Amino acid sequence: MQFSTIAQAFAWGCREIDKIDARLLLQHVLNIDHAVLLTYPDRLLTSQQASEYSQLVVQRINGRPVAYLIGKREFYDLTLKVTEAVLIPRPETEILVEWALRLIPVDQPCKVLDLGTGSGAIAITIAKHRPQARVVAVDLSADAIAVCQQNVENLQINNLYLISGNWFDELSQARFDLIVSNPPYVAENDPHLQQGDLRFEPQLALSSGNNGLACISHIIGLAPNHLVQSGWLLLEHGYDQAGECKRLFANAGFSNICSYPDLAGIMRVSGGQMNTSM
Numbered sequence: 001m002q003f004s005t006i007a008q009a010f011a012w013g014c015r016e017i018d019k020i021d022a023r024l025l026l027q028h029v030l031n032i033d034h035a036v037l038l039t040y041p042d043r044l045l046t047s048q049q050a051s052e053y054s055q056l057v058v059q060r061i062n063g064r065p066v067a068y069l070i071g072k073r074e075f076y077d078l079t080l081k082v083t084e085a086v087l088i089p090r091p092e093t094e095i096l097v098e099w100a101l102r103l104i105p106v107d108q109p110c111k112v113l114d115l116g117t118g119s120g121a122i123a124i125t126i127a128k129h130r131p132q133a134r135v136v137a138v139d140l141s142a143d144a145i146a147v148c149q150q151n152v153e154n155l156q157i158n159n160l161y162l163i164s165g166n167w168f169d170e171l172s173q174a175r176f177d178l179i180v181s182n183p184p185y186v187a188e189n190d191p192h193l194q195q196g197d198l199r200f201e202p203q204l205a206l207s208s209g210n211n212g213l214a215c216i217s218h219i220i221g222l223a224p225n226h227l228v229q230s231g232w233l234l235l236e237h238g239y240d241q242a243g244e245c246k247r248l249f250a251n252a253g254f255s256n257i258c259s260y261p262d263l264a265g266i267m268r269v270s271g272g273q274m275n276t277s278m
């Protein structure tokens with residue numbers, strides 16, 4: 001082994017992979033936080049720790065995402081368990097969460113539906129920050145539902161109800177004040193699916209037919225049957241899909257349609273309100 005102390009292990013990792021990735025892997029193996037890592041550079045690794053760390057670095061060199069290697073990812077102000085059954089929560093999804101939190105009253109009951117919940121990133125964050133809300137979270141993947149359930153328990157969420165099923169199919173006539181979704185929206189033939197972290201994430205979470213718009217179009221088309229009067233639908237979408245999403249919202253009878261950009265100024269979340277004049 002080329003290293004025996006924390007400082008040597010970190011320096012080796014930084015030569016092989018991204019510095020933040022090396023730090024997260026080392027913290028994971030040693031079960032320490034960033035402050036301890038900085039404070040004790042001369043602490044010795046056991047041979048088992050050194051071996052585990054070097055194996056994780058090799059897996060990272062081979063492309064496996066750090067979140068899957070350490071089994072967790074920070075999202076908004078929470079730490080979520082993730083496995084290869086769920087999409088790794090992304091920073092742009094926090095834009096959708098912030099918009100949702102602005103729409104949900106702090107001190108009144110509100111019914112919220114999250115379609116395609118995955119790890120539960122959106123649903124759990126909303127449930128945590130709006131304890132008066134009742135949040136229903138749906139996913140087609142039983143394995144994703146199991147991960148979300150684990151996060152619900154770990155974070156002691158008691159206002160979230162998980163449903164296994166296809167989009168609205170299991171919801172009967174239920175109506176909600178707010179529907180949110182980060183559905184699959186990458187075109188099935190998009191070469192990015194074969195590159196970087198996406199290679200390791202579930203295809204069910206990523207790709208959608210009709211040039212990436214099939215799930216979005218399905219959700220927008222059926223949402224009016226499940227929204228109360230003046231209810232909102234908010235969707236995350238691809239970097240080039242805002243225009244088409246807004247057209248689909250308008251065709252489905254939504255008003256107050258607008259989009260919000262990510263930090264790069266690209267529209268990534270669009271939403272609309274059910275006709276307010278009824």
Ligand SMILES: C[S@@+](CC[C@H](N)C(=O)[O-])C[C@H]1O[C@@H](n2cnc3c(N)ncnc32)[C@H](O)[C@@H]1O
Pocket residue numbers: 086087088089090093115116117118119120121122138139140141144165166167182183184185204205206
């Ligand atoms: C892009 S991921 C979003 C995960 C999570 N909401 C997030 O933002 O990190 C899309 C999710 O939709 C789920 N999904 C795909 N097709 C579905 C369907 N027909 N019905 C319900 N969920 C579906 C996938 O299993 C996946 O968890």
